[in-house]
Amino acid sequence: MTQDAKIKYAAVGCGGMGRRHLRGFGALHHSSMANMQLVAAVDTNLEAAQFYASEAHDLYGIEVRAFASVAEMKAGMPDVQAVDVTTDTGSHHRAVLACLEQDLHVLCEKPLAITTGACDLLLAEASRRHRVLSVAENFRRDPINRLIRALIDDGAIGEPRLMIETTIGGADRIVITPWRHMKHTGAITLDEGVHHADMLRYYLGEVATVYGETRLHEKVRHNTRSSGPGGFYARYVNSFPDTIEPTGEDAIYAHLRFERGTVAHWVNDHAGHGRGQSGRFVYGSKGSIDSPGDRNGKPVTLHLTGHDPISGAEILQYAPSYRLEPLAAELFGGERVWTYEFEFNATDAKIMALELFELGECIRTGATPEVSGEEGRRDVALTYAAFESGRLGRPVTLDELLQASHGPAYEYQAEIDRQIGLL
Ligand SMILES: NC(=O)c1ccc[n+]([C@@H]2O[C@H](COP(=O)([O-])OP(=O)(O)OC[C@H]3O[C@@H](n4cnc5c(N)ncnc54)[C@H](O)[C@@H]3O)[C@@H](O)[C@H]2O)c1
Incomplete structure (x- = not known):
């Protein structure tokens, strides 16, 4: 061009x-x-x-x-x-x-x-x-997540029954920036949690109900002068205070039911001390999938009853529909990539190139x-579902969350909207 x-x-x-x-x-x-x-x-x-x-x-x-x-x-x-x-x-x-x-x-x-x-x-x-x-x-644009989605859609593990999505770590450190710990500027459970809300929906479709609770565990957090993802925050950390007093929740604990009937256990805990954990597993009627995590290019492992674990190129046989779009294929080295080896910053950049390219194509065509505005809104609604469920002391439906301030499950978010002048 x-x-x-x-x-x-x-x-x-x-x-x-x-x-x-x-x-x-x-x-x-x-x-x-x-x-x-x-x-x-x-x-x-x-x-x-x-x-x-x-x-x-x-x-x-x-x-x-x-x-x-x-x-x-x-x-x-x-x-x-x-x-x-x-x-x-x-x-x-x-x-x-x-x-x-x-x-x-x-x-x-x-x-x-x-x-x-x-x-x-x-x-x-x-x-x-x-x-x-x-x-x-x-x-979701990581080729490995595209592959996992194809494995699920192509029936590699049969009917999905359970997804376990876990992030635990962070202790009492300032995670990346101070604003990520304040309710009215986007607490870490929204800021980071929304990625996982999107992955849950990307793998398994729409969520019907959520029962959950949230916590603000760490009342004081410390500046460890970490340079953050990719090292890009080294420039800013010395301008952050040594300690902050968070106002935004740092943990989500939730039980989800998808419209298709699958359930999920979701932990997004940024106040975890001791052994950190990060895991994503999907269990179905014929087997299970272990995700290697995001943007590291490590192989997926497929476990089928009565088989040795499958994590080499043969995994592609179980995902016949898997094809990357042309730019992703060019950047990651093929249409049916099942593993890749790039530095984090290189992988990160390739994925963002896909987002920018798609914007250009949408403008042109x-x-x-x-991930349209409506999809992004649904991810925000799912992230807040455990907050509102915890407030109400009952399961909430995603439909209730999607009604925003017109619905019955908008206490926590209404407090933010009042603070920022939207209500
Ligand atoms: N997708 C990911 O993996 C990922 C990773 C990190 C951050 N993020 C997202 O990126 C966003 C930015 O995060 P960050 O860590 O870069 O924050 P940051 O605090 O480092 O940078 C934000 C910048 O925006 C500027 N700014 C604020 N209001 C503005 C306005 N109205 N107009 C123009 N500039 C304005 C600030 O001055 C600052 O330079 C957040 O929404 C975060 O969730 C996504």
Whole structure:
């Protein structure tokens, strides 16, 4: 594609994840299917936008203009058609709305917004203006998760009966940034938990009911000066306080029933001391699947009754429908990749390239993105289901959660909406 035919876009939010998305642009830029051109960087902290622009120049030799607001950017560069929003979670509803109001198509980092009510604002505006609203939910785009989904759909383990989704760790450390521990800016259980809500739904379809509880275990957290995923936060950690007093819950414990009848046990505990755990297992009427986790490229293991565990290339026989889309096949080395070996940052960038590419294709063809605004909203609703169930002391249905403030299960989220001025 010629440079002129590419869709010009701006990065909005130039912190840790924004800089990871810049590497995603790089992976797309160097592929044979580059369809997006980064031309601007916007951050309310202009220094962050300028640093991002200088990194873009150093890494890819491109000219990126820095701005402190989307309105200034659009006024100065009217041919920009799209934005890639990676502002902190609690600001998504404001940042994305500002972009939609400028008639820009949007790719927004997960979670789409801090409550389902905040998501509704964005869905309504995107629909009114006929703009693409896509959510950057990266775990499901890992080829290994595509393979697992095909194994389930193709009946490799028979009828799924149980999924166990577990994340335990974190102790009393500040996880990545202080804002991830505050209820009104996107607590870690929303910020990280929403990935797992998406994986549960991606593997097994829609959830019917949730019974759960949440906790705020750690009342004080400490800055361990960790450089965070991919090392991108080293630049910021010295500006964080030594200790913080969290207001947002750090653990979800939930029992789910899917519409298809499968149940799931979901633990998302970021206050775990002792032995950390991270596991994802699906059990069915003929066998089980062990996921190796996300973005590490390790093989999946299939256990079938009466067979030795299967984790080599022969696993592909059990997933005949498995095919990666063309750009994923190019970036990961084949249509039916069952394992890969790349550094974390390289894998991360390839997956983000897929998200950016899809945005460009949706703008060009009018197609709906895989994780549309509505899908992203459902992930937020599922994440909050255990919060609302715990408040009400009863199971809640996902339908109740999807009714947002009009429904009977919106106590916890209503408190956030009041605090941020939406109710
Ligand atoms: N998918 C993943 O694997 C993954 C990983 C990390 C973060 N994330 C998501 O990315 C988002 C950003 O996280 P982060 O760790 O980079 O946060 P961060 O705090 O490092 O960076 C956020 C940046 O946004 C800027 N900002 C805030 N409001 C803005 C606005 N209205 N307009 C423009 N800029 C604004 C801030 O100044 C800051 O530079 C979060 O939603 C988070 O959930 C996703």
